[in-house]
Amino acid sequence: MSGEEKIKQELIRVLSLSEDKIVIPRERRIFVEVEFGNFSKAFDLCVNTLHFDSLCSLTGLDEGEKLAVMYHLAAADGTILNLRTSVMKSDPRIKSVTGIFSSADVYERELIDLLGFKVEGLAPGNRYPLTDDWPIDEHPLRKDWKMKPRAGK
Amino acid sequence: MKENNDMNKFKIPVGPQHPALKEPESFSIALKGEKIMGVDIRLGYNHRGIEKACEGRTYVQCVYLVERVCGICSQAHSTCFVQCVEEIAKVDLPKRAAYIRSIIGELERVHSHLLWLGVAGHEIGFDTLLMYSWRDREVVMDLLALITGNRVHYGMNTIGGVRRDITDSQKKAVLKGIDKLEERTKYYIKLALEESTIIKRLSGVGVLSKEEATKLGAVGPTARASEVDRDIRRDDLRDRKCTRHMCH
Numbered sequence: 001m002s003g004e005e006k007i008k009q010e011l012i013r014v015l016s017l018s019e020d021k022i023v024i025p026r027e028r029r030i031f032v033e034v035e036f037g038n039f040s041k042a043f044d045l046c047v048n049t050l051h052f053d054s055l056c057s058l059t060g061l062d063e064g065e066k067l068a069v070m071y072h073l074a075a076a077d078g079t080i081l082n083l084r085t086s087v088m089k090s091d092p093r094i095k096s097v098t099g100i101f102s103s104a105d106v107y108e109r110e111l112i113d114l115l116g117f118k119v120e121g122l123a124p125g126n127r128y129p130l131t132d133d134w135p136i137d138e139h140p141l142r143k144d145w146k147m148k149p150r151a152g153k
Numbered sequence: 154m155k156e157n158n159d160m161n162k163f164k165i166p167v168g169p170q171h172p173a174l175k176e177p178e179s180f181s182i183a184l185k186g187e188k189i190m191g192v193d194i195r196l197g198y199n200h201r202g203i204e205k206a207c208e209g210r211t212y213v214q215c216v217y218l219v220e221r222v223c224g225i226c227s228q229a230h231s232t233c234f235v236q237c238v239e240e241i242a243k244v245d246l247p248k249r250a251a252y253i254r255s256i257i258g259e260l261e262r263v264h265s266h267l268l269w270l271g272v273a274g275h276e277i278g279f280d281t282l283l284m285y286s287w288r289d290r291e292v293v294m295d296l297l298a299l300i301t302g303n304r305v306h307y308g309m310n311t312i313g314g315v316r317r318d319i320t321d322s323q324k325k326a327v328l329k330g331i332d333k334l335e336e337r338t339k340y341y342i343k344l345a346l347e348e349s350t351i352i353k354r355l356s357g358v359g360v361l362s363k364e365e366a367t368k369l370g371a372v373g374p375t376a377r378a379s380e381v382d383r384d385i386r387r388d389d390l391r392d393r394k395c396t397r398h399m400c401h
Binding site for chain 2 (some may be wrong): 024025026028052053055056074076077078099102103114125126127128129130131140141
């Protein structure tokens with residue numbers, strides 16, 4: 001059994017995931033999707049038990065009714081595990097992972113500015129990356145956001 | 154310099170425009186004596202909305218936009234993007250195109266390392282190193298211009314291949330230039346390990362442990378300098394599988 005397959009079986013065993021929630025498109029790449037209610041347990045399993053101990057980046061996605069986040073985690077040998085979870089757009093609250101990876105700070109602020117997430121547990125700080133005078137309720141990476149004509153145009 | 158209530162604490166603002174920083178970014182550094190107690194960071198001054206700009210464009214148009222994420226590592230960004238599109242579209246890459254992508258990637262790496270070596274020299278007050286390494290960097294910039302027509306933003310990658318071939322005369326010029334830079338690089342390594350002012354200036358300064366580097370997600374030379382055994386060219390053999398020997 002390959003290393004990726006072993007990780008898959010462990011994820012299925014501990015998180016009671018169905019087979020189709022884990023995709024291994026090629027060697028060293030694992031995609032896992034979990035319900036938000038299961039996210040903290042899944043994240044802890046990936047980081048502390050399966051030793052994906054580097055956070056590469058976060059990706060936010062607008063899926064229509066829902067907003068999704070992918071946590072791109074790396075193991076010591078560079079194998080990447082992409083842990084995906086989603087929340088309703090009407091209540092887009094996720095939990096900060098800055099307690100485990102302080103480098104998540106800027107990525108989570110990006111999720112707030114560009115997609116309108118609410119991140120619980122993120123320390124107060126400057127916004128990123130939009131300007132101080134950018135409207136707080138406009139999130140340009142949401143699919144329904146359209147650029148408005150500039151004043152005078 | 155702004156003084157806090159505590160006479161021993163100072164806040165030093167750095168940026169958003171500062172001659173030592175390569176992009177606008179703002180740090181408000183709280184000091185107690187020589188110890189940094191905290192940093193307030195403001196980033197994003199150069200946010201250009203490239204992701205949003207890509208949404209309404211074709212995959213081919215996006216190659217050129219993505220390449221402009223950075224002027225120093227543009228090949229890295231466009232290679233990442235085209236690899237991703239190729240994987241989704243299940244497009245095979247011709248072997249020669251894979252070699253050419255790798256060669257541009259490696260030349261870009263050489264110019265990038267020489268650039269940052271010079272900047273590192275400048276930051277520690279060793280401007281001779283900046284002058285030397287940036288002079289040498291011109292050799293590889295000329296090679297990139299010779300092959301691609303551009304010193305930066307090479308425009309070589311496209312989905313499913315590359316946009317230009319490398320001719321025999323270009324190949325000879327590259328091999329000759331790289332021989333010279335290999336010799337210069339060996340000299341810089343010797344300098345870094347033996348020059349007493351560099352050793353005195355850098356020993357024990359800003360040490361990043363292996364654990365910290367891992368936890369903070371350090372990559373590339375920064376990670377390897379902290380003994381994290383990671384090299385994407387060795388570990389993730391995709392386009393570059395035919396050029397494994399180039400890494401070592």
